[in-house]
Amino acid sequence: xxxxxxxxxxxxxxxxxxxxxxxxxxxxxxxxxxxxxxxxxxxxxxxxxxxxxxxxxxxxxxxxxxxxxxxxxxxxxxxxxxxxxxxxxxxxxxxxxxxxxxxxxxxxxxxxxxx
Amino acid sequence: xxxxxxxxxxxxxxxxxxxxxxxxxxxxxxxxxxxxxxxxxxxxxxxxxxxxxxxxxxxxxxxxxxxxxxxxxxxxxxxxxxxxxxxxxxxxxxxxxxxxxxxxxxxxxxxxxxxx
Numbered sequence: 001x002x003x004x005x006x007x008x009x010x011x012x013x014x015x016x017x018x019x020x021x022x023x024x025x026x027x028x029x030x031x032x033x034x035x036x037x038x039x040x041x042x043x044x045x046x047x048x049x050x051x052x053x054x055x056x057x058x059x060x061x062x063x064x065x066x067x068x069x070x071x072x073x074x075x076x077x078x079x080x081x082x083x084x085x086x087x088x089x090x091x092x093x094x095x096x097x098x099x100x101x102x103x104x105x106x107x108x109x110x111x112x113x114x115x
Numbered sequence: 116x117x118x119x120x121x122x123x124x125x126x127x128x129x130x131x132x133x134x135x136x137x138x139x140x141x142x143x144x145x146x147x148x149x150x151x152x153x154x155x156x157x158x159x160x161x162x163x164x165x166x167x168x169x170x171x172x173x174x175x176x177x178x179x180x181x182x183x184x185x186x187x188x189x190x191x192x193x194x195x196x197x198x199x200x201x202x203x204x205x206x207x208x209x210x211x212x213x214x215x216x217x218x219x220x221x222x223x224x225x226x227x228x229x230x231x
Contacts, residue, residue, distance in 0.1 A: 101147050
């Protein structure tokens with residue numbers, strides 16, 4: 001069972017609001033990821049981190065920002081939400097073994113709707 | 116660079132029938148391959164992974180996949196579909212390019228429907 005948590009699970013918010021999506025894992029994993037996924041569609045990597053104070057942008061350009069101050073915590077922030085940000089956001093983590101053989105675990109996701 | 120291609124965005128089978136979901140990979144080095152399942156309104160869950168040990172890999176829920184280097188394939192199968200297998204399935208490969216540190220590259224997914 002994966003110990004990775006996301007809150008809130010569902011969020012409906014108005015345009016222009018600042019929001020923070022929380023992601024926490026209790027497995028001590030170094031590597032963490034944020035993906036954006038429209039319903040029934042492919043995953044797009046938007047941010048990743050290889051450890052504390054390390055953050056990188058992913059393949060899909062995103063207006064969101066992330067921080068990694070603690071190993072277990074990787075929050076995603078949108079300064080001013082817009083309807084185009086409506087999507088599902090998935091957080092994931094892995095230990096980060098050399099060679100990439102370790103399992104990547106996913107949280108349950110946050111479904112964001114911006115009105 | 117590594118990549119995966121999932122053939123068929125939507126597969127429909129009858130309950131009790133064979134499930135076959137196709138995944139082909141491209142890699143200049145021996146790949147590490149994964150299959151994940153996503154149920155509605157949930158995150159992804161690992162079904163199985165190939166990490167260069169046995170070429171036939173058994174996973175959870177009766178699924179298995181066979182790594183075939185000659186065909187660059189890693190197709191997912193289950194002998195008899197169950198209604199509870201209806202979900203989205205993603206094939207992925209570890210990105211072993213310099214600096215990537217094994218980040219996963221996902222296919223576009225295949226939605227499996229199971230008819231009663």
